[in-house]
Amino acid sequence: MARACVLRIGHRPERDQRVTTHVALTARALGADGMYLAANDPGIKKSVDSVVGRWGGEFFVENNVSWRRCITDWKVRGGTVAHLTMYGLRMTDVIDEVRDAGDLLVVVGAEKVPGDVFGLADYNISVTTQPHSEISSLALFLDHLFEGSELNREYPDALMRITPSARGKMRNGE
Numbered sequence: 001m002a003r004a005c006v007l008r009i010g011h012r013p014e015r016d017q018r019v020t021t022h023v024a025l026t027a028r029a030l031g032a033d034g035m036y037l038a039a040n041d042p043g044i045k046k047s048v049d050s051v052v053g054r055w056g057g058e059f060f061v062e063n064n065v066s067w068r069r070c071i072t073d074w075k076v077r078g079g080t081v082a083h084l085t086m087y088g089l090r091m092t093d094v095i096d097e098v099r100d101a102g103d104l105l106v107v108v109g110a111e112k113v114p115g116d117v118f119g120l121a122d123y124n125i126s127v128t129t130q131p132h133s134e135i136s137s138l139a140l141f142l143d144h145l146f147e148g149s150e151l152n153r154e155y156p157d158a159l160m161r162i163t164p165s166a167r168g169k170m171r172n173g174e
């Protein structure tokens with residue numbers, strides 16, 4: 001399976017910290033390799049790095065990238081760019097083609113996405129054609145991309161692990 005990374009654009013440090021942190025945690029939990037943050041907010045990286053340190057895996061956050069350079073560099077290296085937007089093509093119509101397109105940069109916005117993103121992306125993809133959020137659209141997109149295989153993956157070097165149980169909370173490593 002090709003790798004997938006997320007590019008988060010439009011982050012406003014004064015109001016989006018919780019949502020952007022959840023974009024990163026969703027990306028990590030659903031099989032992406034890392035998140036590029038097109039804003040300067042070192043606190044996001046610090047809190048996600050702390051989760052990775054305890055819960056394992058190698059998910060990265062790269063702070064303060066230029067969204068335009070991130071997209072163009074990804075394409076120069078032969079990767080494919082998928083921008084999630086309610087205005088795009090239906091996910092169910094393109095997901096098989098996208099899955100076969102190689103390494104994927106998944107772009108999600110916050111409030112208003114610069115118009116150039118639509119032109120630079122190889123695919124503009126809607127997850128339903130209704131407005132919802134970057135977290136829900138990313139989660140559904142990654143799940144369809146990986147066809148559910150990400151749901152039971154293991155995280156190497158985890159200090160914390162949950163033992164699934166019918167009742168109560170079973171967590172090792174505290």
Ligand SMILES: C[S@@+](CC[C@H](N)C(=O)[O-])C[C@H]1O[C@@H](n2cnc3c(N)ncnc32)[C@H](O)[C@@H]1O
Pocket residue numbers: 084085086087107108109110111112113125126127128129130131132133134135137
């Ligand atoms: C709150 S929405 C922003 C909506 C805004 N009106 C715009 O310019 O698209 C934040 C992000 O959620 C994602 N999003 C929201 N609804 C979506 C949908 N139906 N399909 C795909 N992505 C969606 C997009 O990445 C969008 O940039």
